[in-house]
Amino acid sequence: MTRPEAPHALAITFFYYRDLPRAMQFYEDIIGLPLAIDQGWCKIYQICPGAHVGLVDETRGMNKWSAQKPVQLCIRVVDVNAWYAYAREHALDGLSELFENDQLGIRAFVFHDPEGYQIEIQSATRAGA
Incomplete structure (x- = not known):
């Protein structure tokens, strides 16, 4: 059997929260993401066309909240400054402080959301990066 050739419709990365309303407020009011899909205990926000982050009530989702967050949400913007x-x-x-990574061709900074997920905001410092 061959892999389906139809293009993907969208991508969603899911994060699990103990306090879903607090996470929603942060992503809506601080980050400014629009709610794209409301599934009740799962809220899916659009980052840019095709890319989304899903905030899940950990008591209902497929995974549970964890203090260790070995994942980062990276959002590329036009003006990192x-x-x-x-x-x-x-x-x-x-x-963090603003930093540049010449090897990757980015200027960026990081911070944490209300339950400890790291978010990186970055801009490219060269074409093709």
Whole structure:
């Protein structure tokens, strides 16, 4: 049997929360993501066309909340400096300094959401990066 050739419709990365309303408020009010799909105990937000993050009530989802978060949500933006100024103004938890990674061709910073997931905001510093 061959793999289906139809294009993918969208991508969703799911994070699991103890306090879903608090997570929703953060992603809506601080990050500014629009709610794309409301499944009740699972809220799916659009990051950009085709890319989404799903916030799941850990008491209902397929996985459970964990204190260790070996995952990072990375959002590429046009103006990382403006986002960094915004993040500083809001004193986001775990906010790093701005940094550049010449090998990857990015300028970025990281912080944590309300339950410890790391979010990276980055811009490319060269074409093709």
